[in-house]
Amino acid sequence: MRATTARYDLIRGIWKENPVLVQLLGLCPALAVTNTVANSIAMGLATFFVLVGSSLLVATFKNLIPHEVRISAYILIIATFVTIADLVLAAVVPLIHKELGAFIALIVVNCMILGRQEAFASKRPVGRALLDAAGTGAGFMIAVLMMGAFREILGNGSLLGFSVFGESFEPWIIMILPPGGFLTLGFILLAFGWWRERKAEVIRIRQWPHGVASREEAA
Amino acid sequence: MRELPTVHKGEAAGAAGAPPPPEPPTVSSRRLMVTLSVAGAVAGLAIVLVFGWADPRIQAHRARVLREAVREVLDAPDRYKTLYVTAGGLSATPPPGVDTLAAEKVFLGYDAAGQPIGYAITGSEPGFQDFILLIFGYDAVAGRVLGMKVLESKETPGLGDKIIKDEEFVAGFRDAAAPLVGVKAGRRTGDEHEVDIITGATISSRTVIGIINHRLETLEPLLAAHRARLAAGETLAAGKEEGP
Numbered sequence: 001m002r003a004t005t006a007r008y009d010l011i012r013g014i015w016k017e018n019p020v021l022v023q024l025l026g027l028c029p030a031l032a033v034t035n036t037v038a039n040s041i042a043m044g045l046a047t048f049f050v051l052v053g054s055s056l057l058v059a060t061f062k063n064l065i066p067h068e069v070r071i072s073a074y075i076l077i078i079a080t081f082v083t084i085a086d087l088v089l090a091a092v093v094p095l096i097h098k099e100l101g102a103f104i105a106l107i108v109v110n111c112m113i114l115g116r117q118e119a120f121a122s123k124r125p126v127g128r129a130l131l132d133a134a135g136t137g138a139g140f141m142i143a144v145l146m147m148g149a150f151r152e153i154l155g156n157g158s159l160l161g162f163s164v165f166g167e168s169f170e171p172w173i174i175m176i177l178p179p180g181g182f183l184t185l186g187f188i189l190l191a192f193g194w195w196r197e198r199k200a201e202v203i204r205i206r207q208w209p210h211g212v213a214s215r216e217e218a219a
Numbered sequence: 220m221r222e223l224p225t226v227h228k229g230e231a232a233g234a235a236g237a238p239p240p241p242e243p244p245t246v247s248s249r250r251l252m253v254t255l256s257v258a259g260a261v262a263g264l265a266i267v268l269v270f271g272w273a274d275p276r277i278q279a280h281r282a283r284v285l286r287e288a289v290r291e292v293l294d295a296p297d298r299y300k301t302l303y304v305t306a307g308g309l310s311a312t313p314p315p316g317v318d319t320l321a322a323e324k325v326f327l328g329y330d331a332a333g334q335p336i337g338y339a340i341t342g343s344e345p346g347f348q349d350f351i352l353l354i355f356g357y358d359a360v361a362g363r364v365l366g367m368k369v370l371e372s373k374e375t376p377g378l379g380d381k382i383i384k385d386e387e388f389v390a391g392f393r394d395a396a397a398p399l400v401g402v403k404a405g406r407r408t409g410d411e412h413e414v415d416i417i418t419g420a421t422i423s424s425r426t427v428i429g430i431i432n433h434r435l436e437t438l439e440p441l442l443a444a445h446r447a448r449l450a451a452g453e454t455l456a457a458g459k460e461e462g463p
Contacts, residue, residue: 035376064254065254066246066250066251066254067246068246068251069251069254069255072255073254073255073258076255076258076259076262077258077262079262080262080265080266083266083269084265084266084269087266087269087270087272087273087274087277088269088273090273090277091272091273091274091276091277091280092276094277094280098371171377173376173377173378176376176377177375177376177377
């Protein structure tokens with residue numbers, strides 16, 4: 001197990017190992033419910049709540065949960081938090097709850113959440129597990145907000161319901177339909193990949209001649 | 220080749236490469252069962268507590284949505300009365316043994332003078348994507364629709380959902396005579412039965428018109444019988460009344 005600093009545990013999930021943009025986890029909700037910013041915020045908050053709550057409990061009770069039934073126990077904990085989130089959203093923001101529909105319940109099977117329990121929370125102290133969960137949850141939220149903003153602006157000409165382009169803008173309806181989710185994710189991943197590639201290139205050039213001289217040599 | 224994202228670089232090593240961490244050789248089945256039972260019981264308790272808090276709010280919201288919808292399609296009645304659809308006709312008391320929430324209902328609205336305005340009737344049929352649930356007001360004496368409001372639909376955003384967002388389409392139901400006839404845009408002849416069909420949302424529009432026609436076909440005998448009873452002097456006081 002690699003030792004990490006607390007700060008790294010927190011920021012890793014936000015940027016370097018962003019669950020959606022780098023690890024490509026939790027894509028199902030990221031594609032399905034990011035057609036408006038409001039939906040993205042609700043989904044991001046619900047997922048954040050479930051992730052942090054589950055990590056807290058898993059890290060707290062990790063020594064009480066027998067190895068053989070750990071996955072069942074994690075699922076039970078996650079499902080409980082999801083049910084609570086579902087009920088609270090239905091009671092507090094019924095309209096958004098209606099829009100998100102089954103995707104709230106489907107947070108249970110978001111592999112990003114179970115993955116953090118199995119890979120991190122079940123092996124670390126409570127504090128670190130919370131930092132990691134908060135970082136990963138924030139990373140997820142940033143990703144779905146990016147997608148939600150992109151799709152709502154182009155697909156509806158608005159941001160959080162407020163008109164951006166005025167009456168004359170003809171909305172790109174496809175952006176709020178399912179294909180728009182795939183297109184948006186594709187473009188964001190493309191930009192992200194290009195940026196990472198470029199950054200790696202800059203580092204190689206800076207290291208020359210002591211480090212790797214060129215891209216061909218590196219390959 | 221570019222290095223793959225360092226997803227579980229440190230963490231996965233324990234699972235894949237190195238031997239797994241030493242585990243106690245055997246754990247009794249009893250302990251496994253007790254652990255999961257206790258966890259399940261605690262989870263159940265937590266959910267029950269949250270449900271107890273959330274359920275009244277969820278029900279209140281549903282009732283509010285319905286109340287607003289009845290108000291809208293009956294053009295702001297002074298008050299309205301819930302009537303249950305039973306085999307024998309419309310009844311102010313729910314049929315025995317039926318859940319009052321699940322029972323089929325219509326709502327009879329009254330104006331300030333206590334005169335009946337019309338019935339608000341819900342109906343649901345499959346549209347383009349999923350079932351469309353709507354409510355409409357119906358003046359049974361004049362045989363005219365008073366208004367229509369879609370309560371639930373998953374029709375395609377930008378196309379089918381115009382049945383909710385297209386104000387002209389929604390306004391077209393006001394004062395249309397039953398049974399409704401859907402006509403394509405620009406082909407109206409001025410007949411009072413005609414309602415415009417939205418271009419690009421033909422199936423959704425036809426479903427909305429179909430729901431209203433089918434519900435009226437089914438309920439017309441009951442509504443007629445109920446009107447006769449009202450005319451014969453059945454008091455307004457019978458049955459539960461609700462304010463607007």
